[in-house]
Amino acid sequence: MGNMGSMKSAPFRGWLFDIYPRGGDMVLWFITPEGVPLRVAVAFPMPVYLAGATSVEVERCADRLHQxxxxxxxxWTERNDLWTGKPMRVFAMRVLHVETWKQRTLPAIARKxxxxxxxxxxxxPAQVWFYENNAFPLAxxxxxxxxGRLTEFKILxxxxxxxxxxxxxxxVHLEGRGFLDAKNPRIESLSLTHDGRTYQWRSADGILGGFQRAMDDIDPDVVVTQHGDGFLLPLLLTCAARRDTVLRLDRDPAPGGRKVRTEGRSFFSYGRILFQEPDCELFGRWHLDGGNSFMVSHTGFHGMIEAARVGRYPVQRGSRRSIGTGITSVQLAEAWRRGVLVPWKKAQPEVWKPVPMLLKTDRGGLVxxxxxGIYENVVELDFAAMYPSIMTNFNVSPETINCPCCAHPRRSVPEIGYRICDRPGLVSEALRPVIERRLAFKALRKRAEVEGDEEARQSFDHRQNALKWMLVCSFGYLGYRNARFGRIEAHEAVSAFAREILLRVKDLCLDHGWSVLHGNVDCVWILKPQWERGEIDDLIGKINTATGLTIVLEGIYKWLAFLPSRQVADRPVPTRYYGAFVDGKTKFRGIECRRGDSPAFIATVQEELLTxxxxxxxxxxxxxxxxAMRSRMEEYEGMLRRCEVPLEQLMITTMLSREPAEYRGNSASALAARQSIKAGLEYHAGQPIRYILTDKANTDPNRRVRLMQLIDPETTADPDAYITLLRRAMNCLLWPSGHQLDETPTKAKPKAKPRETMKQLTLWDAAYSEAV
Known part of the structure; x- marks a missing residue:
C-alpha cells in the first residue's frame, strides 16, 4: 500500500485480530506484543465479475450500478472457468458498499x-480481503x-x-441467570471471571453498572460464554434498553447502536433437524459461545484458531458456522489463487443416468x-484420512470428472468408468496441504507426549482435531448439491475408489493368512491363530504400496465384542462394539455411554464397569x-429404587425433530415439548430438550415425564423406567457371557420421599439457557 506522505504516521507490529466491513472500508484490529489493541481502517472496494451473452447487456447493467x-x-478482463479450465471474458467491477451489497443490491440488480x-x-467481504492480501486471522x-488508516502492510x-x-x-468468562421473556425480561445474577478473580452481581440495578465498569477496567479481548448468543448477551442488552442504558459490549460500536436478535433458525442436515442460535458477534473483540460453536466445544481454543487460520475466515464467524465453512473457504482461497471464477448461483445439475448406471454409481462405502461374538487378539487397521486422500491421490474434483478436455485420460474410476482429467483438480489440490498439515501435527503431538510437555501435546492435539473435522466434511460437501464445489459424480467417484481399495485390502489380508472379521468403509479388523508383530508391519507396507494410501495400526485388542441387534438376536450391527487394547485403553461405539440421549447415571455406570x-x-x-459384577449392578438398581440418584444424573436429553406444536403422539419427547408450550418456554426444532421420566406407565400422559424447568422439590423419578434403561446398558456388557437381565423389572415399591439434598436441584445450567 502506498505511503500517505505528509500525514503523521507511525509504524507498528502485531497480530491481525479482528476484521469487518464498515462503510466503504475494511476495519482491522491488531494486538501488539504488549497486548495493546489497535484499530485501523483501509479502503476496500470488493472485486466482482459479470458475464452474459452480449457485451451490450453486461455494460448496461454495470453502468446502472455505477450511476x-x-x-x-x-x-473487461479474463478469468478462468472452473469447468473448462479455459479463460473466460468477464466485466470487472469493485463494490463500494459491501455491507449492503449481498442482501440488497445484488438480488435487486439480478432481478432486473x-x-x-x-x-x-x-x-x-472479510474473506475476500484475506484472499486478496494473502492474509489470515492472527497473522x-x-x-x-x-x-487511523493503514498505509503500509505486510505479513511476517x-x-x-x-x-x-x-x-x-x-x-473473561461470563455466566448469568435470568429469564429472556419478551414481556418481562429479567436478569437475576451475573458473574465475570478474569485472571482467577470472579466478580459477582445479584441485584438487577447493580448488574448492568457493575458489569460495564468491569468491562471498561479489564478491556477484554475475548468474552467466553455458554449460550451467550441466544440468551445471555441478548438478555443483558434487553434489560439495559428497558432501563434506557447503553451497554458497551463492543470496542467499536456499530452505527445506530446494537440490534438485539433472539430468534435462531432450524434447518435440515444429513437426515437431522438442527437449530442454530442467532449470532451475537462483537466488533473489536471476540465473543466465543461454547454452546453455539461446534469448533469451540469439540476442538478447544487452539483448534478454533487453527481452523480460522487455515480457512482464512474471521474467528467469530468461523466459530459459529458448520465445519464445512472452513474447508469451503480453503477451496475458495485456492480458486482465488488460480484466478478461477466462483459463480453466484451454481448451474451444474446431476448428469442424467439410465437406471442400470444409477444402481452402479449411487452406492456408498463397503461394509x-x-x-x-467376543474375539481375542484382533488387529484393527485404519486408513488415515481415506476419503480426502483419495481426492488428492486420484485427482477427484468436480471439474475433473468426465471433463470435456481429456478424451483418453491416464486415470478412470474403478467399477463405474468415469474419466478423470489430467489437469490438477481444485478440490484435490486444496486438500493436499491440509492433509499434510494434520499428519505433521499428529507427529508433533507424539513428540510432545514423549517429552512430557502436556500443554504442547494438548495444543497440537486440538489443532489436528480441527483439521480432522474439516477433512471429514470435505467428502460430504463434494456431493452436496448446494456446495460451491459440489458435484454428485465426484462424490460417487470417491465412493467407488473406497470400495475398490477395501476389496484390495481384504484380498491382501487373506493372501497373508489373516481372516477379515469386520470391515467398515476405511478400516478393517483382522485376526489369525498365531502371528508376530513383524507380520503386521509387513502387511501394512504391502497395503500402502498396493493402494497408494496410508493405513496405520489403530490398535491390538486383547478382546473385542461385536454386539447383535437388539431387535434381531443374530443380526450383526457394524457400529455396535466394545473392546480393550493391550495397553489397557478401551474403545466402544454405539452403546449407552456413547449415546447422547443416555442419562448421565446410566452412561457413567456402564463406562466405569467397562473400564x-x-x-x-x-x-x-x-x-x-x-x-461377578452382578451384585454391583443390583446395588445400582437399589440406588434407583431408593431415589438416591440426583435428578440431574437422570435427565434425558433428546433433540426435537419438529416444532413443539407439531407433535401428535405421546412419546417422551413429545410430552416434554407440549409441557414447554404450556409453561411459556420457547423451543424450536433442532434444539435439545431435557426431562425426567416420572411415571412412564401412568394413564395420564402428562404425568409420565417432567420437563426440566418444571421440576420442583417433590419431583421423583420413575424407578422402573430407569431400571429398564440400566439393565439394557448392563445387558450390553453381559451379552458375551450368555446371560441377560430381564429388562422389565418387578414393579417397584412406592417411591421413597426424595432426599433432602435433592430439593437443592439447581435448574440453572447450560441446558437451561438453551431452553430459555
Missing amino acids: AGEVELVG FPDLSWFNADLL QCAGVIAD DDVWDRDYPMPPLRQ YAPRP ELAAAPTADEYRRRVL
Missing part, C-alpha cells in the same frame, strides 16, 4: 437483469498507520507455519458385517469378571 454509486468500473451471470459476488504483521509469517506464536489475549473390565486379559476372563 447509482454502488460500484466503480474496472472493465436475470440473464446475466455473476461471479465472486456473494463471498464474505503476524508489520505496517504503518497514518491518521506464513499460513502453513506449524508452531506459530499466539498474541497476549485478555479473556463387511461382523459375526456377533474395570478392560483389565481382563482374555475373553474367558472377561466373562468371569462381568458375571
Whole structure:
C-alpha cells in the first residue's frame, strides 16, 4: 500500500485480530506484543465479475450500478472457468458498499437483469480481503498507520507455519441467570471471571453498572460464554434498553447502536433437524459461545484458531458456522489463487443416468458385517484420512470428472468408468496441504507426549482435531448439491475408489493368512491363530504400496465384542462394539455411554464397569469378571429404587425433530415439548430438550415425564423406567457371557420421599439457557 506522505504516521507490529466491513472500508484490529489493541481502517472496494451473452447487456447493467454509486468500473478482463479450465471474458467491477451489497443490491440488480451471470459476488467481504492480501486471522504483521488508516502492510509469517506464536489475549468468562421473556425480561445474577478473580452481581440495578465498569477496567479481548448468543448477551442488552442504558459490549460500536436478535433458525442436515442460535458477534473483540460453536466445544481454543487460520475466515464467524465453512473457504482461497471464477448461483445439475448406471454409481462405502461374538487378539487397521486422500491421490474434483478436455485420460474410476482429467483438480489440490498439515501435527503431538510437555501435546492435539473435522466434511460437501464445489459424480467417484481399495485390502489380508472379521468403509479388523508383530508391519507396507494410501495400526485388542441387534438376536450391527487394547485403553461405539440421549447415571455406570473390565486379559476372563459384577449392578438398581440418584444424573436429553406444536403422539419427547408450550418456554426444532421420566406407565400422559424447568422439590423419578434403561446398558456388557437381565423389572415399591439434598436441584445450567 502506498505511503500517505505528509500525514503523521507511525509504524507498528502485531497480530491481525479482528476484521469487518464498515462503510466503504475494511476495519482491522491488531494486538501488539504488549497486548495493546489497535484499530485501523483501509479502503476496500470488493472485486466482482459479470458475464452474459452480449457485451451490450453486461455494460448496461454495470453502468446502472455505477450511476447509482454502488460500484466503480474496472472493465473487461479474463478469468478462468472452473469447468473448462479455459479463460473466460468477464466485466470487472469493485463494490463500494459491501455491507449492503449481498442482501440488497445484488438480488435487486439480478432481478432486473436475470440473464446475466455473476461471479465472486456473494463471498464474505472479510474473506475476500484475506484472499486478496494473502492474509489470515492472527497473522503476524508489520505496517504503518497514518491518521487511523493503514498505509503500509505486510505479513511476517506464513499460513502453513506449524508452531506459530499466539498474541497476549485478555479473556473473561461470563455466566448469568435470568429469564429472556419478551414481556418481562429479567436478569437475576451475573458473574465475570478474569485472571482467577470472579466478580459477582445479584441485584438487577447493580448488574448492568457493575458489569460495564468491569468491562471498561479489564478491556477484554475475548468474552467466553455458554449460550451467550441466544440468551445471555441478548438478555443483558434487553434489560439495559428497558432501563434506557447503553451497554458497551463492543470496542467499536456499530452505527445506530446494537440490534438485539433472539430468534435462531432450524434447518435440515444429513437426515437431522438442527437449530442454530442467532449470532451475537462483537466488533473489536471476540465473543466465543461454547454452546453455539461446534469448533469451540469439540476442538478447544487452539483448534478454533487453527481452523480460522487455515480457512482464512474471521474467528467469530468461523466459530459459529458448520465445519464445512472452513474447508469451503480453503477451496475458495485456492480458486482465488488460480484466478478461477466462483459463480453466484451454481448451474451444474446431476448428469442424467439410465437406471442400470444409477444402481452402479449411487452406492456408498463397503461394509463387511461382523459375526456377533467376543474375539481375542484382533488387529484393527485404519486408513488415515481415506476419503480426502483419495481426492488428492486420484485427482477427484468436480471439474475433473468426465471433463470435456481429456478424451483418453491416464486415470478412470474403478467399477463405474468415469474419466478423470489430467489437469490438477481444485478440490484435490486444496486438500493436499491440509492433509499434510494434520499428519505433521499428529507427529508433533507424539513428540510432545514423549517429552512430557502436556500443554504442547494438548495444543497440537486440538489443532489436528480441527483439521480432522474439516477433512471429514470435505467428502460430504463434494456431493452436496448446494456446495460451491459440489458435484454428485465426484462424490460417487470417491465412493467407488473406497470400495475398490477395501476389496484390495481384504484380498491382501487373506493372501497373508489373516481372516477379515469386520470391515467398515476405511478400516478393517483382522485376526489369525498365531502371528508376530513383524507380520503386521509387513502387511501394512504391502497395503500402502498396493493402494497408494496410508493405513496405520489403530490398535491390538486383547478382546473385542461385536454386539447383535437388539431387535434381531443374530443380526450383526457394524457400529455396535466394545473392546480393550493391550495397553489397557478401551474403545466402544454405539452403546449407552456413547449415546447422547443416555442419562448421565446410566452412561457413567456402564463406562466405569467397562473400564474395570478392560483389565481382563482374555475373553474367558472377561466373562468371569462381568458375571461377578452382578451384585454391583443390583446395588445400582437399589440406588434407583431408593431415589438416591440426583435428578440431574437422570435427565434425558433428546433433540426435537419438529416444532413443539407439531407433535401428535405421546412419546417422551413429545410430552416434554407440549409441557414447554404450556409453561411459556420457547423451543424450536433442532434444539435439545431435557426431562425426567416420572411415571412412564401412568394413564395420564402428562404425568409420565417432567420437563426440566418444571421440576420442583417433590419431583421423583420413575424407578422402573430407569431400571429398564440400566439393565439394557448392563445387558450390553453381559451379552458375551450368555446371560441377560430381564429388562422389565418387578414393579417397584412406592417411591421413597426424595432426599433432602435433592430439593437443592439447581435448574440453572447450560441446558437451561438453551431452553430459555
